[in-house]
Amino acid sequence: MGSEVEKILKSSDKFKINLGLERIKKALEIFNNPQRGMEFIHVAGTNGKGSVCAILEKILLEENRFVIGKYTSPHLFSYTERFSVNGENIKEDEFQEICEEIFKKDKKYNLDLTEFEILTLVAFIYFQRKNVQIAILETGLGGRYDATNVIEKPLMSIITSISYDHKERLGNTIEEIAYEKAGIIKENCKVLFLKENLGYKTLLKCANEKNSIIVQDNLDVKVENGFAIINNEKFQFNLKGDFQAENLKLALLCANELFKPDKETLKKSLLNVDWKFRMQEVNYKNKKLLIDACHNPDGARVLVDYIKKYHKNKKIKFIFGCLKNKEYKKILSKLFEIEAKFYFFEFNWQNALKYEEIKDFSPNFTQTKNPVFEINQDDCELCVVSGSIYMLGEIFKNFNPAP
Numbered sequence: 001m002g003s004e005v006e007k008i009l010k011s012s013d014k015f016k017i018n019l020g021l022e023r024i025k026k027a028l029e030i031f032n033n034p035q036r037g038m039e040f041i042h043v044a045g046t047n048g049k050g051s052v053c054a055i056l057e058k059i060l061l062e063e064n065r066f067v068i069g070k071y072t073s074p075h076l077f078s079y080t081e082r083f084s085v086n087g088e089n090i091k092e093d094e095f096q097e098i099c100e101e102i103f104k105k106d107k108k109y110n111l112d113l114t115e116f117e118i119l120t121l122v123a124f125i126y127f128q129r130k131n132v133q134i135a136i137l138e139t140g141l142g143g144r145y146d147a148t149n150v151i152e153k154p155l156m157s158i159i160t161s162i163s164y165d166h167k168e169r170l171g172n173t174i175e176e177i178a179y180e181k182a183g184i185i186k187e188n189c190k191v192l193f194l195k196e197n198l199g200y201k202t203l204l205k206c207a208n209e210k211n212s213i214i215v216q217d218n219l220d221v222k223v224e225n226g227f228a229i230i231n232n233e234k235f236q237f238n239l240k241g242d243f244q245a246e247n248l249k250l251a252l253l254c255a256n257e258l259f260k261p262d263k264e265t266l267k268k269s270l271l272n273v274d275w276k277f278r279m280q281e282v283n284y285k286n287k288k289l290l291i292d293a294c295h296n297p298d299g300a301r302v303l304v305d306y307i308k309k310y311h312k313n314k315k316i317k318f319i320f321g322c323l324k325n326k327e328y329k330k331i332l333s334k335l336f337e338i339e340a341k342f343y344f345f346e347f348n349w350q351n352a353l354k355y356e357e358i359k360d361f362s363p364n365f366t367q368t369k370n371p372v373f374e375i376n377q378d379d380c381e382l383c384v385v386s387g388s389i390y391m392l393g394e395i396f397k398n399f400n401p402a403p
Contacts, residue, residue, distance in 0.1 A: 005095075005096050006079070008099075009118065015115045015350075016114055017116075019146070023112060027109075027113060031124075035127075038128070038133060039135070041137070041258075042139070042154045042184050045160025046177070049138045051251075051275050055239075056251045057070045057087070058270075059269040060259070062269045067086060067132050068087075068135075068136070069123070071127075071135065071148070074389055075393070076276060077396075078092070079095060083095070083122065085130045090126055095126075099118065101125075102122065120148055137151070139181075143159075144182075144183020152186065154190075156215070156257065156258060157186060157212075158191075159178075159181050159192070159197065159203055160197075162177055162178050162181060162199035163298035165298075178202035182203050188211050189213065190213045191215065192253055215254070221245045221252065224242055228248055230248075230252065235270045236267075238272060238274060239278070240306070279302075279306060288314075289401050290385070291384075292386045295322060295387065295388055299331075303386060304334055315380045316339065316382045316383075317340060317343070318341065318343065318383075318384045319383070321344060322352075322391070323349070324354070342362065343367070343368040346369075347391040349388070349390045352390070
């Protein structure tokens with residue numbers, strides 16, 4: 001990737017959050033509205049968005065009836081990971097070319113686009129050029145004022161699990177946060193959310209106000225120990241964690257409502273679905289290595305539940321780092337329920353939490369400047385590396401522990 005493109009995207013001028021739809025709508029007009037002419041599945045929520053998108057993509061690719069685009073965020077190693085067509089990421093030269101086109105228009109028309117708005121525009125332009133028929137879109141933050149929320153009539157809007165995150169922008173209560181996420185629900189369009197969702201009442205109210213078609217939950221889904229049990233039928237499932245049952249159910253309900261995949265399609269897609277560093281477990285140097293992008297208190301809860309259930313009584317080492325705008329004390333209070341040796345990694349990111357800000361939080365916290373060294377030590381049965389996805393990207397960019 002051209003270093004100049006990345007430099008501009010990460011500059012203080014672009015790398016900021018400025019919610020609103022005016023700038024992205026104006027930019028889309030300038031580019032002749034590339035988002036029109038394709039269908040969308042739009043996914044919002046606090047946790048589980050990426051998993052739902054990954055499962056849906058795999059099912060649709062197995063269906064092999066459509067050209068499928070997927071736009072997710074953030075990325076681990078390269079911006080190009082955010083954009084895929086039929087399972088293949090955008091090439092770096094194509095990404096750079098489209099970005100440069102956008103930069104020119106941005107400057108010419110004084111649009112003042114943010115990084116995420118530029119990337120969303122890249123997605124729409126790229127998908128149009130690749131003749132995408134169905135695009136799976138993940139919101140970046142919230143929903144109502146998220147840059148992806150310019151699509152007019154989605155095939156389906158999906159709201160995943162809602163919990164506390166980005167409270168400074170989305171609100172201090174579940175109801176306020178749910179209202180922001182519900183902003184992707186469109187008039188007279190299909191919408192999907194589960195009764196287990198903490199924001200269910202707010203989502204239901206918003207859906208009814210929009211006269212939306214609420215997809216009914218007619219599936220019994222459980223996930224346990226590498227298998228998904230769907231209406232008492234067992235399938236191998238490649239995503240770890242019992243909590244994935246909720247994400248899997250949302251993806252299946254959407255797929256059944258829109259495409260009606262057959263049993264063989266489901267069997268292949270669930271076996272092969274992949275979502276990197278989300279409760280990913282590998283065998284490494286005579287121990288288990290568990291990598292998870294846990295970045296809010298609810299994510300910490302499901303990680304702790306997974307460790308307690310599947311790694312009980314093991315000798316554990318835990319490496320953690322996060323952004324300073326996260327509720328890190330609540331996250332750590334949950335993680336500290338695990339008996340482990342905890343290491344804090346101050347990764348290289350402008351908004352990363354510093355060791356000085358956290359060192360007095362627990363006597364069980366030791367700073368490490370070399371997490372790869374700690375991973376390589378033969379002093380535990382389970383090594384957990386968890387926290388910000390930016391941290392995981394830094395640690396594993398040049399270190400691949402996969403067998």
